[in-house]
Amino acid sequence: xxxxxxxxxxxxxxxxxxxxxxxxxxxxxxxxxxxxxxxxxxxxxxxxxxxxxxxxxxxxxxxxxxxxxxxxxxxxxxxxxxxxxxxxxxxxxxxxxxxxxxxxxxxxxxxxxxxxxxxxxxxxxxxxxxxxxxxxxxxxxxxxxxxxxxxxxxxxxxxxxxxxxxxxxxxxxxxxxxxxxxxxxxxxxxxxxxxxxxxxxxxxxxxxxxxxxxxxxxxxxxxxxxxxxxxxxxxxxxxxxxxxxxxxxxxxxxxxxxxxxxxxxxxxxxxxxxxxxxxxxxxxxxxxxxxxxxxxxxxxxxxxxxxxxxxxxxxxxxxxxxxxxxxxxxxxxxxxxxxxxxxxxxxxxxxxxxxxxxxxxxxxxxxxxxxxxxxxxxxxxxxxxxx
Amino acid sequence: xxxxxxxxxxxxxxxxxxxxxxxxxxxxxxxxxxxxxxxxxxxxxxxxxxxxxxxxxxxxxxxxxxxxxxxxxxxxxxxxxxxxxxxxxxxxxxxxxxxxxxxxxxxxxxxxxxxxxxxxxxxxxxxxxxxxxxxxxxxxxxxxxxxxxxxxxxxxxxxxxxxxxxxxxxxxxxxxxxxxxxxxxxxxxxxxxxxxxxxxxxxx
Numbered sequence: 001x002x003x004x005x006x007x008x009x010x011x012x013x014x015x016x017x018x019x020x021x022x023x024x025x026x027x028x029x030x031x032x033x034x035x036x037x038x039x040x041x042x043x044x045x046x047x048x049x050x051x052x053x054x055x056x057x058x059x060x061x062x063x064x065x066x067x068x069x070x071x072x073x074x075x076x077x078x079x080x081x082x083x084x085x086x087x088x089x090x091x092x093x094x095x096x097x098x099x100x101x102x103x104x105x106x107x108x109x110x111x112x113x114x115x116x117x118x119x120x121x122x123x124x125x126x127x128x129x130x131x132x133x134x135x136x137x138x139x140x141x142x143x144x145x146x147x148x149x150x151x152x153x154x155x156x157x158x159x160x161x162x163x164x165x166x167x168x169x170x171x172x173x174x175x176x177x178x179x180x181x182x183x184x185x186x187x188x189x190x191x192x193x194x195x196x197x198x199x200x201x202x203x204x205x206x207x208x209x210x211x212x213x214x215x216x217x218x219x220x221x222x223x224x225x226x227x228x229x230x231x232x233x234x235x236x237x238x239x240x241x242x243x244x245x246x247x248x249x250x251x252x253x254x255x256x257x258x259x260x261x262x263x264x265x266x267x268x269x270x271x272x273x274x275x276x277x278x279x280x281x282x283x284x285x286x287x288x289x290x291x292x293x294x295x296x297x298x299x300x301x302x303x304x305x306x307x308x309x310x311x312x313x314x315x316x317x318x319x320x321x322x323x324x325x326x327x328x329x330x331x332x333x334x335x336x337x338x339x340x341x342x343x344x345x346x347x348x349x350x351x352x353x354x355x356x357x358x359x360x361x362x363x364x365x366x367x368x369x370x371x372x373x374x375x376x377x378x379x380x381x382x383x384x385x386x387x
Numbered sequence: 388x389x390x391x392x393x394x395x396x397x398x399x400x401x402x403x404x405x406x407x408x409x410x411x412x413x414x415x416x417x418x419x420x421x422x423x424x425x426x427x428x429x430x431x432x433x434x435x436x437x438x439x440x441x442x443x444x445x446x447x448x449x450x451x452x453x454x455x456x457x458x459x460x461x462x463x464x465x466x467x468x469x470x471x472x473x474x475x476x477x478x479x480x481x482x483x484x485x486x487x488x489x490x491x492x493x494x495x496x497x498x499x500x501x502x503x504x505x506x507x508x509x510x511x512x513x514x515x516x517x518x519x520x521x522x523x524x525x526x527x528x529x530x531x532x533x534x535x536x537x538x539x540x541x542x543x544x545x546x547x548x549x550x551x552x553x554x555x556x557x558x559x560x561x562x563x564x565x566x567x568x569x570x571x572x573x574x575x576x577x578x579x580x581x582x583x584x585x586x587x588x589x590x591x
Contacts, residue, residue, distance in 0.1 A: 091511055107553045319441065320448075342455070345463035347426070352434060358497035371442040379444020 001343040005053045010067055012060070012096070012103030013037060017139050022155040024290065027126040034140045035103025036060050036095040039079060040087035042144070050085060050377070051137065052094045053154030053161035057226075059102040059284055062094040062244055063087070068281045074363065084095055084374035089381070095163070098136040099289040105136075107285035122285050123209030130157070130297045131351030141172070151380055153373070154363035155179035156329065157290070160297050163337070165208050166318070167299060167310035175317040175380040177373065180326055182333035182364045183307045184298040189328060193291040196225035200284050209285055212280065222284045232272045235325040235358035275354045276306055300340075308340040317383065319349040319376040321369065323361040349376060388414040390560030391580060395468060395494055398552060398582050399423060403465035406490065408452045409472045413440035416447070430455055436439065453477045456485035464490040471578070473497040474530040480542065483583075487548060491588050494558070496580045501535030502575040520558055520577050536573040543583060552582040 012035040020030025032197045035127040037060045041051060052062050052075065063079040065072060079092055096104035107125040110118040141149065152165045153175050159181025167177040182189075200206055203221025207214055231239075243266040300307035301351045318341055322334035353369045355361040362369065388396075392415045399405060401423040407415055410429025413436070419427035429447035431437045440447040448455075452469060453476050469482070469489030476482045486493040498520045508516035515525040523529070534542075536555070543550055555563040555576025565572035565577050572579070 038475050112503040184547070296591060317446065323501075338450075338459040339455075341447075343460060345460055347428060347446050348448050349439050349446045352449060353438070354434065368438050368442075372438055375442030375444050381447075 010103075013068075015140055015143055017143075021132070021135050021139065023126055023132045023206045024129040025127050029105065030124060032105045032136055032139065033103060033134055034095060034098075034105075034179075035107065036093060036140055037062065037064065038094075039063050039092040040090055042091040042146070043386070045386075046144075046146050046380075047148065047150060047277035047384065048089065049091045049093060049103065049141075049144075049149050050151045050153060051141065051149050051165070052085065052092055053137075053152065053158035053165075054094060054203065055154070055158045056229075056294065057278065057287075058158070059100065060096045061102070061120065062092070066177045066281070069277070073307050076137070077365065078226045078370070078373065080179055084370045085153065085377065086374075093141070093144070095137045095140055097133045097157075097290065099125065099133070099286060099293060101283035101286040106283070107289050108283045120212055120285075123288065125285065125289055125323070126384070127296075129291060130160045131164045131168060134161050134168055135162070138169060138172075138373045139163075148174055150386070151175040151177060151377060153177040153179070154181075156181055156359065157294050160185075161327075163299055166314065167303070168266065170311075170314050170316055174384050175319070175376070177319045177321065177336075177376065178337065179328065180323055180329050180359055181319045182329045183337045184300060184333075185294050185296075186333065190295045192229065192328075193295055196229055196291060197288055199224040200288060206284065209288075211284070215278055215281065218284045219276075219279040222279045222282065222287060223272075225270040225287060226278040226282075227275040230271060232328045233358055233360040234329065237325060237356035237360050238360075239267060241356070245271060281299055285364070306340075307337070308343040311341055311346055313315070313318050314341075314344065314346050317347045317349075317380060319351070319360075319372070321350075321372060322352045323355045323357070323366075323369075324352055325356045325358040326361065328359040388418055390562075391496060391556045391578065392418070392470070392560070393579055394497070394554065394556065394560070394562060395470065396423065398494055399425065399466050399468075401425065404463070405466045405468065406459075406464045407468045407470070408456065408486070409470055410440065410445075410447055411436055411470075413443060413445040413447060415468070415470075416440070416445045417443065420445070425539075440537075440582070448476045448585075452482045452485075456482065456489060459489040462491060466494055468494045470496050471498065474500075474533050475533065479532050480532075480546070483542070483546065483548070487583065488587050491584060493583045494581070495539075495583065496532075496578055497534065497575065499536050499555070499576050499579050500533040501537060502577055503574050506565055506574075508535055536569060536576060536579045539581065540569065541581065542548070543581075547586045548583045549586055549588075550581060551584055554580050556580050 014035035018031045020032040063073040063076045096102040099106045152162045159178035162178040169238045200221035203218035205216040206218035246266045303309035322331040341348045405427040407429045416427045419425040430450045432451040467486040478506035505516040555565045556578040558577045
């Protein structure tokens, strides 16, 4: 499934499930490939597994170098020997989400067309939900013979998956850590996603989603989508601290002094870099599919309008973490989740980490955050009797 | 753990569900989990303490007595504990009602405003009393609802709560000897500690 033009050919560790799975939209998707990475050693009792769920543009390379960019894994500061999610102690699994573009079945995967030829799904890929992503992950967890995950941990869209895991498979999740997330995708966040999608649609190289036929990618549209989204991951304080109003003079670019774009603010340069490096590793149709899955996420709507319903009688231990400057998934939404869990007397820890780094804080150096994760997992292991 | 926390722990049966409202550094939670096998959880208003507690593996959520108890279902806990905080909440009567709605028992401790030293200071100086227990000036104090032991007993009677156990405690948390006479306790006790239940809850 990695032969798609023009994406680089890569093979990812994966398991193929020939029977696939039935999606929330009613479509039966088969076969389904589930690509993943693991770290550490599964105990003989298979009781030390922690599933880390990645965010919108993340992937399964949580703690080893990314095969396309060569950069360290997206949470390599958190997952590893001796780190808060300690691979000396725990068996850590990270799975590329359904609809993704790093080996799990998604819009770039090939299917047999009506004429019998293989072609990518593209925008014909069925609409998926966060719960569908979790169902696909469950296939792999069952395949590994793990009957109960010690913990499911994830930030942002990863946190939505954590909540779906706890709601859909309560007996298989001993502890859940939803981080910088919300029990539903807000109107504001849907609005941002829509701007991202419109940027992709507006790129002439998108070709109605069949860009592979022209051997092109909608790089400009996808880059603009990423630039806009990236602003929402930061905060005014973080942008000011990092860039302020500093200007970068680039000789030979923009030319004449005094011309409209003769000089570039550093923040502009940074965003352009974010945009251009993103398009080298991410598929535009995957971006569309996954942002839509996030938009559909509403834990309450899935359960008669009350987000506490799916957690009635739950024995899962929850640790909700938010960040004070996160305006994309603000603490107020995390508190709604905490209160929904209170309504069913669930075991909930709820911490707001003081940070000025915005939504991205969960990926960055925040000592209190590290301590919270480490301590909660240690307590979890103790309660699970695997200390 | 403070001495009065030991007295509180002594009121709690092993293996029960406990909510500690204002759990601070989590010392009582840790004790109840480790030594009594309780399912003990905390609510704490100070985020630093919350982070510290969770980092010690204790289940604590950020919140406060006035705003967060209302979200729990009836009888979710066997004991709801409120230590040295009743006098500082916005609506003490409502907080007590919530505690005895979500818990079968409430354990409440508070500083006694009826202590003789406070009475003497008021009488002789005519100014708001200041002692080691009541140590902040009137304009800075978080203690907006001070009460005496007798006041508290009257409230319990009005609200239909049964006092299952009470004791006077001195500032260090040591149990004071005024266990026979509530009037003497109200005069000489620096802190008070009560174990309450609703009238309709069987004694356990």
